[in-house]
C-alpha cells in the first residue's frame with residue numbers, strides 16, 4: 521500500500537511516540553519490494569504470494585530487476601524518502617539495524633513469540649533480525665556463496681572428479697579447455713566479480729581472518745600475503761573464463777552450465793534454484809561442492825523481509841506475512857525453489873537435496889565456520905561494500921594495476937570509511 525508523502529519518516533524521526541496512532545482498519549494487501557526476477561526467483565516469490573493468499577492476504581508485487589539487489593536498494597531508499605515505503609521489503613544484513621534505528625521498521629516481537637523463533641532459528645539468524653532485543657525482520661533463507669557448481673555430464677564424459685583443491689580445479693579446467701568447453705562461467709558485472717573474489721579470499725584466509733578484514737575492518741590486514749594470493753588467483757582464473765567476457769546476468773551463466781557450454785560456475789546457491797528452474801536436478805545433472813579450500817566454511821547471505829510501519833494500518837497483514845515465511849512448511853517449500861536452506865534448526869537434513877544438505881549442515885556447525893558475505897550485504901554497510909566491489913572490478917579488468925597497489929587502495933578505503941563503532945562484529949558492538 522503506498523502512502524502519501526511525509527507520513528512515515530517525519531513522524532518516526534522527529535517526534536517518535538507522539539505520532540503513533542492506534543491501528544487503523546486492517547487491509548488485506550501487502551506491497552512487497554524485492555529483487556527476485558530470474559525464473560527461479562520469480563517462482564519462489566510466487567510461492568510466497570500463494571501461501572499468503574491462503575491466509576487471505578494479497579501480495580502486490582514490486583519486483584526491481586538486478587542481481588544482488590543493486591537497483592532494488594536504490595528504489596527502496598527513494599520510495600522511503602518520498603513517503604511511499606512498501607509494506608514489506610527484502611532488506612538484508614546490517615542495514616536492517618540501521619533502518620530499524622531510524623524508527624522505520626515494524627517490531628515483530630509478537631510474531632516471533634508465536635513462531636517460537638528464539639528456539640527454532642539458528643543463533644546467527646536470531647541475532648541478525650534483532651535490534652536491542654526487538655525483532656525487526658522476518659527470515660526467509662540462508663544462501664551459501666562459496667558454492668562451485670559443475671556439469672555432471674561433462675565431468676563423467678572426461679572421467680573427472682569434482683575439484684576439491686585448486687590443483688584439481690586447474691587440472692579439470694585444462695581438460696575442458698582442450699575439448700572446447702569453457703571451464704568456468706563468469707560475467708563482468710561488478711557484483712559477480714566481487715562474489716567470486718570473496719570466495720577466493722575465504723579460501724586463502726578462513727572465516728576468522730575474513731572477519732578481521734571485513735567485519736572488524738582491520739585496514740592493516742589487507743596487506744597480508746594471503747590477500748595478495750586471493751587477488752592473484754582472481755586474475756589467474758581469467759584463463760579459464762570465456763574469451764569474450766561481458767556483463768551478463770547471472771541466469772545466463774546458469775544456462776551455459778545447463779547446456780554444457782561451461783563446465784563449472786562459482787556462484788551463490790540461488791544458482792541451484794535457477795538450474796532447477798531449467799529442469800535440472802541437483803545430484804543428478806549437476807552437482808555442488810564448496811569452492812576449493814572452503815569446505816569447512818560457510819560464506820553466507822541471509823534473505824530477510826522487513827515491514828515498514830507506515831501508519832500501522834496494515835500491521836495485521838504484515839504480521840501474517842512475517843509469521844508465514846518462517847513457518848516450517850513455507851521454509852521447506854520456498855527454500856527448495858529458491859536454492860537456499862531453511863533458517864530453522866529443526867530440519868531433518870535427510871529431507872534436503874545434496875547441495876542443500878551440505879549447506880545446512882555446514883551452517884549448523886556455528887559461528888566459527890560462518891563468514892558473512894561482503895557483496896551480499898552481510899559484512900559491512902553499503903558504502904564500504906560498494907567501494908571494495910568497484911576496486912576489485914577495476915583490478916580484475918586491468919591487469920596493469922599491481923596487486924600491492926590494490927591492497928593499498930582497499931586498506932585506505934577501509935580506514936577512511938571505518939570510524940569507531942562502525943564495525944558489525946557482534947562481539948564488538950554487543951548487538
Ligand code: BGC
Pocket residue numbers: 555561586587588589663790821822823896
Ligand atoms: C540475494 C538472493 C538473490 C541473489 C541474486 C542475493 O543478494 O540474497 O536472494 O537471489 O542476490 O539476485
